[in-house]
Amino acid sequence: MFRVVRKREWHPTITELWVEAPWVAKKHRPGQFVIVRVDENGERVPLTVVDTDKEEGTICLVFQKVGKSTFHMGLLNPGDAFADVVGPLGRPTHIENFGTVVCVGGGVGVAPLYPIAKGMKEAGNKLISIIGARTKELLILEDKVKAISDELIVTTDDGSYGMHGFVTDALKQVLDRDEKVDMVVSIGPVIMMKFVAKTCEPYKVPLVVSLNSIMVDATGMCGACRVSIGGVTRFVCVDGPEFDGYQVDYDELMQRQQMYLDEEKRALEKFREEHPEAFQGVC
Amino acid sequence: MAGEKKPKKGLNLNRMEMPRQDPKERIKNFNEVALGYTPEMAIAEAERCLQCKKPVCIDGCPAEVKIPEFIKLITEGKFVEASRKIKETNALPAVCGRVCPQEEQCEVLCVLHKKGAPVAIGRLERFVADYEAEVGAIEVPELPPRTGKRVAVVGSGPAGLTVAADLALMGHEVVIFEALHKAGGVLVYGIPEFRLPKAIVQREVDYIEKLGVKVVCDVVIGKTFTVDDLLNEEGFDAVFLGVGAGLPWFMDIPGENLNGVYSANEFLTRNNLMKAYLFPEYDTPIKVGRKVAVVGGGNVAMDAVRTALRLGAEEAHIVYRRSRAEMPAREEEIENAEAEGVIFDLLVNPVEILGDEKGWVKGMKCIRMELGEPDESGRRRPVPIEGSEFVMDVDMVVMAIGTGANPLVPSTTPDMETNRRGYIVADPETCKTTKKGVFAGGDIIRGAATVILAVGDGKKAARAIDHYLKTGEW
Ligand SMILES: Cc1cc2nc3c(=O)[nH]c(=O)nc-3n(C[C@H](O)[C@H](O)[C@H](O)COP(=O)(O)OP(=O)(O)OC[C@H]3O[C@@H](n4cnc5c(N)ncnc54)[C@H](O)[C@@H]3O)c2cc1C
Ligand SMILES: Cc1cc2nc3c(=O)[nH]c(=O)nc-3n(C[C@H](O)[C@H](O)[C@H](O)COP(=O)(O)OP(=O)(O)OC[C@H]3O[C@@H](n4cnc5c(N)ncnc54)[C@H](O)[C@@H]3O)c2cc1C
Ligand code: SF4
Ligand code: SF4
Ligand code: FES
Numbered sequence: 001m002f003r004v005v006r007k008r009e010w011h012p013t014i015t016e017l018w019v020e021a022p023w024v025a026k027k028h029r030p031g032q033f034v035i036v037r038v039d040e041n042g043e044r045v046p047l048t049v050v051d052t053d054k055e056e057g058t059i060c061l062v063f064q065k066v067g068k069s070t071f072h073m074g075l076l077n078p079g080d081a082f083a084d085v086v087g088p089l090g091r092p093t094h095i096e097n098f099g100t101v102v103c104v105g106g107g108v109g110v111a112p113l114y115p116i117a118k119g120m121k122e123a124g125n126k127l128i129s130i131i132g133a134r135t136k137e138l139l140i141l142e143d144k145v146k147a148i149s150d151e152l153i154v155t156t157d158d159g160s161y162g163m164h165g166f167v168t169d170a171l172k173q174v175l176d177r178d179e180k181v182d183m184v185v186s187i188g189p190v191i192m193m194k195f196v197a198k199t200c201e202p203y204k205v206p207l208v209v210s211l212n213s214i215m216v217d218a219t220g221m222c223g224a225c226r227v228s229i230g231g232v233t234r235f236v237c238v239d240g241p242e243f244d245g246y247q248v249d250y251d252e253l254m255q256r257q258q259m260y261l262d263e264e265k266r267a268l269e270k271f272r273e274e275h276p277e278a279f280q281g282v283c
Numbered sequence: 284m285a286g287e288k289k290p291k292k293g294l295n296l297n298r299m300e301m302p303r304q305d306p307k308e309r310i311k312n313f314n315e316v317a318l319g320y321t322p323e324m325a326i327a328e329a330e331r332c333l334q335c336k337k338p339v340c341i342d343g344c345p346a347e348v349k350i351p352e353f354i355k356l357i358t359e360g361k362f363v364e365a366s367r368k369i370k371e372t373n374a375l376p377a378v379c380g381r382v383c384p385q386e387e388q389c390e391v392l393c394v395l396h397k398k399g400a401p402v403a404i405g406r407l408e409r410f411v412a413d414y415e416a417e418v419g420a421i422e423v424p425e426l427p428p429r430t431g432k433r434v435a436v437v438g439s440g441p442a443g444l445t446v447a448a449d450l451a452l453m454g455h456e457v458v459i460f461e462a463l464h465k466a467g468g469v470l471v472y473g474i475p476e477f478r479l480p481k482a483i484v485q486r487e488v489d490y491i492e493k494l495g496v497k498v499v500c501d502v503v504i505g506k507t508f509t510v511d512d513l514l515n516e517e518g519f520d521a522v523f524l525g526v527g528a529g530l531p532w533f534m535d536i537p538g539e540n541l542n543g544v545y546s547a548n549e550f551l552t553r554n555n556l557m558k559a560y561l562f563p564e565y566d567t568p569i570k571v572g573r574k575v576a577v578v579g580g581g582n583v584a585m586d587a588v589r590t591a592l593r594l595g596a597e598e599a600h601i602v603y604r605r606s607r608a609e610m611p612a613r614e615e616e617i618e619n620a621e622a623e624g625v626i627f628d629l630l631v632n633p634v635e636i637l638g639d640e641k642g643w644v645k646g647m648k649c650i651r652m653e654l655g656e657p658d659e660s661g662r663r664r665p666v667p668i669e670g671s672e673f674v675m676d677v678d679m680v681v682m683a684i685g686t687g688a689n690p691l692v693p694s695t696t697p698d699m700e701t702n703r704r705g706y707i708v709a710d711p712e713t714c715k716t717t718k719k720g721v722f723a724g725g726d727i728i729r730g731a732a733t734v735i736l737a738v739g740d741g742k743k744a745a746r747a748i749d750h751y752l753k754t755g756e757w
Pocket of ligand 3: 343344345346347348350373379380383385388389390404405408735
């Protein structure tokens, strides 16, 4: 179980893995995620299910290497296996024909955004996708997103590809058009989602964001993932991961993501010494 | 190894103490605090049992352990046989011997209790179970012919493990589905190593697997499969829900989402299940403050505060809104905590957690309480003393104020009734829910309680499930 069957390296820091998890593949709906553990000493890491192959019984995970666990996962090759994969977790995205939907993804957030965008398209919506990255090399899934979108706008912070600027700049242009936008869905770094909310606010367009808080069990048992939504504490793993983008306390979420900064650094340094091969091409 | 049988010398009221690790040493490690009896001690203690004709002690044991019979075997030096005697009715002797609140269960009814020295039933139970494992004598009883019926057990806590063991011994095929990556429920994620070594829980899980029970981890019922999927698509004839009451409560006071505030469940899970005390050898980190406040007065609070000490906290406080007499924790655990240097701030209740500019805990504003009239629970109600607010100097807070029902399973099983507080409605005698073919027991039907009550439910449910499978009667 949980064997890796295919691997694609998008970038030295972004990896795609297709993993055997037939039960998850069968039940998964857009917006849901899994918890994986790389080995017996591993921590429980949440990753969105980006795509599934129900016949093959596999799920697709795309992750950015940011710390020990994700660098470790990057070493897995076809034939290797995760110790654990459990899911699908969280509530599925509310998908229906809203009219025109704009999907805004930043960085590796484009990966979790993809199944939602696809679901929105399949439900009959007009789909405008805006995806962005710091620079051209970090842009992922462009072809896949393009294939399902009525319109695709790509941005890079440094102007190395597509429109020069942030996804929020492109979003503002779309919202300024004559055409009515019925819904915005956004996934990316918390700071980006915070600015997407600021951008959308004057237009009073409904906004859904998907939050990536720190998790442990992801079954509602520990409360590690708690966030403030409209002043009320909610658990991202069972009440989310998606919430009304105008109600989220983004600053608190960013603060809580910093909780283990020192430990994460220590773990990463230790792993770098033991496994320099995991860091090839990473500066 | 057997001690020679000594003649009965009338009443012996010298209850045999169990050796423990020295408090100064034990707060530096996660090894078990209680060290257990030697064979000589066990025999001496066993000989105090009067072998009553009407053993009232058994009435206090939800697992119906044949107490005088197993104790008699100890006096004869037949330790392995004694352990097997217990296992005829209780598959988890090494666990129950350690964590049962014996002082309120079997031992409180023992005829020697009135004389102030009940037989140490729990310690003897623990001794024989450990002895059997140490000499490698664990043996699987002969299983009856297979019935061809299949039962899905959801959750691998004491309720689930018990129902699975009993059903396997009745010849049914049993699969346990567990959401986490390790079986054992609270026994692995909640109760710390120093009170219940995880190797012992694993041993009991291994035993149940040897009975032919299949344990499948990484499956969340309500997500990976629903209860209806189990019955209609996965080919199970009955389902038992032993999902516990794991949803942590918070106080709803300002500052609870600051960095450095944990639920007891998170703090204990990081440490026990994820082995954060061995970070970075294990990947999961844990924070521990210099001065830690644990809010609550139950077993969970004692476990959390003693864990904080072992992780290196300079000061560890229990903050409890009533007085010591009302604390729901076992007396033994309160004493252990006191011996280890835990500071008890009683009749104190937090009103706000204060943070620094970076969002970390830097203090906790509390108010002093006094006891008023008794409330529904019979305990005197704590009332705040106006104007008595003060700030405790702490940099970490653990909330151990209780847990409730997790809605994951009920919300995906619409035709099964729950009560006002979200617990599953089940017949106390048969554990039948309002949905045909579905049974439930343990914390999910009564709220956070004890291991032995969960074991008791598992036994009742196994009998009722067996009956249902054989007759189809609901
Ligand atoms: C519902 C959900 C879906 C996600 N989907 C994806 C995805 O599809 N692709 C992807 O690249 N990332 C995803 N993430 C984020 C991913 O889980 C973290 O990047 C990962 O845990 C980092 O682990 P690490 O050990 O490599 O890094 P660390 O060094 O541990 O930490 C780096 C950063 O990751 C965050 N983090 C650490 N531990 C956890 C944890 N247990 N849970 C969540 N965040 C943590 C920290 O805030 C920190 O800022 C998702 C998160 C959530 C909650
Ligand atoms: C820290 C702590 C200390 C305690 N100390 C004592 C003590 O000293 N003595 C005592 O008698 N009692 C003690 N208790 C209470 C005791 O542990 C519980 O009453 C007992 O474990 C309840 O057993 P259970 O089988 O109902 O559920 P649990 O032990 O809670 O097990 C439930 C299991 O079900 C799993 N599960 C939940 N939902 C799902 C799902 N949807 N799908 C699949 N699996 C699922 C959970 O992951 C868990 O493993 C303590 C509890 C805690 C938290
Ligand atoms: S299982 Fe618990 S209650 Fe029963 S005899 Fe053993 S210690 Fe006593
Ligand atoms: S009541 Fe006490 S003395 Fe009598 S059989 Fe039970 S344990 Fe022995
Ligand atoms: S991750 Fe534990 S409750 Fe959400």
